[in-house]
Amino acid sequence: MTDGDKYKTNLSHATWNANLDFQSGYAADMFGLDIAAFTAIEMAENGDSGHPNEIAFSKKNKGYDEDYSGDKSGISLYKAAAKFKYGPVWARAGYIQPTGQTLLAPHWSFMPGTYQGAEAGASFDYGDAGALSFSYMWTNEYKAPWHTEMDKFYQADKKTNVDYLHSIGAKYDFKNDLVLEAAFGQSEGYVDQYFAKASYKFDLGGNPFTTSYQFYGARDKVDDRSVNDIYDGTAWLQALTFGYKVAEVVDLRLEGTWVKADGQQGYFLQRMTPTYASSNGRLDIWWDNRSDFNANGEKGGFLRRDV
Template sequence: MNKMFSVSTLAAAVFSAVVAAPAMSQTLSSETSPFFTESTLSGNLNFWMRSRDRAGTDANGNDTAKETNLDHGSIYANLAFNSGYAAEVVGLDLMAFSTFDMWQNGSPDHEMNFWGVNNPFDKEPDDSECTGAWDDVCTDNGVSLATAAAKFKFGENVTAKLGYFQPSVPSTIGINWSFAPGTHVGGELGLSVDNLDLGLVVSERYKAPWFKETYEFQTTDGEDAGTAYSLGARYTLDNDVSIDAAYGALSDGDRWNAHLKVKGTTEGGVYWSPQLYVVDDDEQYDSTAFQLAMLTSMSSGQYSYRAEATYTEADSGDPAKVQNLAYRLTSQYGGSNGTYDIWWNNRSDFNHDEELAVFGSLSRDFSDIGAKGFSAGFNGAYGFGSSAKGYDDLKEYSYSLFANYAIQTGALKDAKVSFYFTQYFNDTDAPSWKGYTNLFQDEDDFKLTLAIPFSIK
């Protein structure tokens, strides 16, 4: 399997396609001119300020006073070059980014700067000043490369990427995001035929954007997992309903994942999408885990609405240890990521075994009353149904208030200021991460961001 799905195999396929391309008749200068004339150079300067306080539990399972969990102010900047295609075949995408903490007084894994450990699996400090992975000083200002990929297109139907890249074809393999994207080392092939899009993604290594260097995939038990690969397909019906299906696995690990998503919009403008996510991993689950989801949304005048629900099965085989489903090819967060559409931004993932969760959101655009660029709203989530032996049954819920303003004029035109506040409640008596493997105590979470985009070309 390793040989079948190696990067070298994908590179050979791409090279063969290049060699098979029609002979070029133009001069070198005219062939390469679209590479530069159709290129863009752009970036962002972002400021992220966050304060998150989390409660603990005493010996009787009662909440203790909230203490600092995250407290930082971070500056992030990136610069991206995206070329056109020389000879209408080959191009180049580059993107580098830098992060810096203005202050840092909480946990170092806050994701808006580099965490000063070797990878998310081993968490070994890589700086002499960082004596422990969770020390508040264990962050690492610096620069990293997010994208350095050759891109290819062959006619109107075939595309490819090779290098440090972000997947863009149908697959189960996705990326983590901060203000920067995660990075895979490998390549992809895409084929479009009429209403059908096919994709192959192969990745030898990965890094979440809060790590400077890439690392190998590991299994749940900490062994080398080899290469990650995925095959995907998306078919769009004549009524614009799309069907997205994909399968992914590891060459040297027994974990695989798959999804099925159907997406459409009614004549009345209601978006709807039933979805199924599946993860199989004998090292984490007693049986194949899955999550069912239903996503809906619509807009009416100045208002936007969302209503979503999920149900999860993720049996650990141990009644005292309730597992959760994370849709990725590694169980460790930051070790990889999947193409998962659900994002409630209400702290918890609401994804424990036998948990039923619901989510609702309402937002309003105030441009009709003279506040162009300003929008605000609230949302909430509620989850229940899971049970861990020795602890109260799971009941968790939260609400969020948010506001956004896009600056309309002046030097910061098109910059966006965002405010987001979440209050999360966990009504069980289980300590964080005990009994329920992805559960923590009550939190207050405040985020304030300023995002300034710019374009040079």
Template sequence: MKKIIGLSTLIALSLDTAAAVAQEASVTTGYFYRRRTDENLKEPRWPSQEMKSNVINSVFDMSSGYLGGWLKADIGWLGALNFEKDYRCSEVAFCSKKNDISDGRTNIWAHNDLDGIALYRATLGVQSQLAEVKWKLRAGYDQLNAGVLGNNWGFLFPGSYRGAQLDGEWGGLTFNYAWADTYRAPWATEYGHFLDPSSKVIKEIQTAGVRYRAENGFYGEAAAGLATGWQKRHFVKGGWQGKAGAYDLHANYQHYRFSAFGKDFIGRENTMGEQNVVSMQLTHAQGWNLSLEYVGTQVDFWCTVPEFVPRMSAGYGNSQGRLDYWWNAVSDFNKDGERALNLGLRPPAWNLGSLAVSSGVNLISAQHISGFDAQHARTDREGFERGYNFDLGFSYAEGVLKPLSASFHYTHLKAGGTQLDDQDPGSLYARYGLYSTNDLKIMLIYRSVISG
């Protein structure tokens, strides 16, 4: 594998520079607890399963700030300490692998949770201004968020790329470009190649995007991406944000589309997928928030079943793409034919002295999901998913506990469909008939900042 710059060289350069002139360092520590149970409600084809997490994560960041107003160095590590190790990867801790490296490629998928430390950031950055155009460029190992590119678990236990990102601004117009050739999933300690469904290495992925925001609240955005030799991707978004009487209104339309000119997981070429999303949020001056989101999916790209996937490489955790909606409700609501509706309600926070308590509930209903037989032919549109989320959060406005926040999230979801074919190797709804998921997540986060 050709390297832009050796990992050890880049780490040493960034660390030496950042340590010499560090202006700010931060440590974000989180405790994550999870219990998720998947259970069949008909004669099971597999027994009930439980996903378990009981782990402390910590992210350490150090930045030099812009030296002379134009050059900076950043470095960061993340670590995990498990109190309970799951039989499968929980995705919020490091995961064991049969072999870290196989045929020169990193195995990023999991067997058991592990303790460990990994480098997630080591970058050099520059900024400048040409006439009225402001721009920033950074390169190295880092999270990239540009065009149609994103990260897994971007908030506390982040994934990161080896690559570069350029960001620019000119009045109400912003633009960005990113290039990468490797990725480290949050639960991996090593950086691995991008792969297509046949495990052939994708040499690089790149993306570009542009956004314009008008003074009257309207905005528009477009982006495109390319995985060399395998896939291209497009994204369009338009919306408006402003006042509507006593309410703040934010409404937008999102369109996601990919075309895989290479083969999918069952050997078909020239497959595609698209999602159309309508999103609306209404916030009253007193703090009430009502949200409504609709997602319609059409796809013929095969994974286990036809699913819309946001990433430009194949295999879960091999990279990540951009999605501007996420309901934190176990399912991705991304199957062929699926029509999903999410209704959310958030009341005003309760202020108990310096303690603020927030809450919310989401109701989710999806239907029209395609079923398929063993020959990969569509048989019906009778699959469904229905459930709800409940959230409770705590934060402090002042005092020694101000950097501490806590959140509780519970999901109950049922999914099912017509029992089609006991020999069907693919369709979730054909194989299982009806299943139920209960998912509890508890997270405590404490962030401390040390200024130089």
């Protein structure tokens, strides 16, 4: 980064990370337990790196207490979950990471962020007719991987409590290279979110051509022009993606996004709580899913050629 016409240090650090992950089998082929923790040890850091580098731990243990004052060493229990399966049905509860079709997702550092809550789903295979999978998740606390303690959810003012987030989603694979997905999510009394995606693959010149259309929508329930009133009407991000592989030698990708986010916030967020690292949401456009700057009216493009 620069200060006027001079370069300044942004990130300059050395950090050790280690992870211990235990995953049990299933007793009676139904019940199990997963436990995991990781550590970060700060070996060196430049004094000008006065913000969480997101590889070590922030000096502030909770997300809503963040003051960007730097990093520290520590340890985090990021997974402690009871798990269950029976036929096509599965469930997990405790400290978990979402794995189903919902709109909830963790942040990633060396390891993922953690939700306190429960998730359940099922998968059904109908042979040539296709396969259906769906899931539901409920959560009341979250911690990003650079925070060591869980925090509750709040609206944009960081004071008005949001008791829980929840989401439901489904995916249908027609087994003819067409896949449809849809999901809905809510932060209690605050933001509704919507998602739809259609993906299709076909042969072009004897090589696979893939394409998708994606829609992400969000609408808040506050209409008083306060800081919590983040959108005017429904905000959305739409995306089109194309991919073409030539003889497993050349991989071409062309992707684009378009944003509408009228309102005081001025940009679209895929998560249901506005504060950074307070929760996270699904966004399948990988080159864009770390951004909090999908500004109203913004159009983005991505072109890549791998040989």
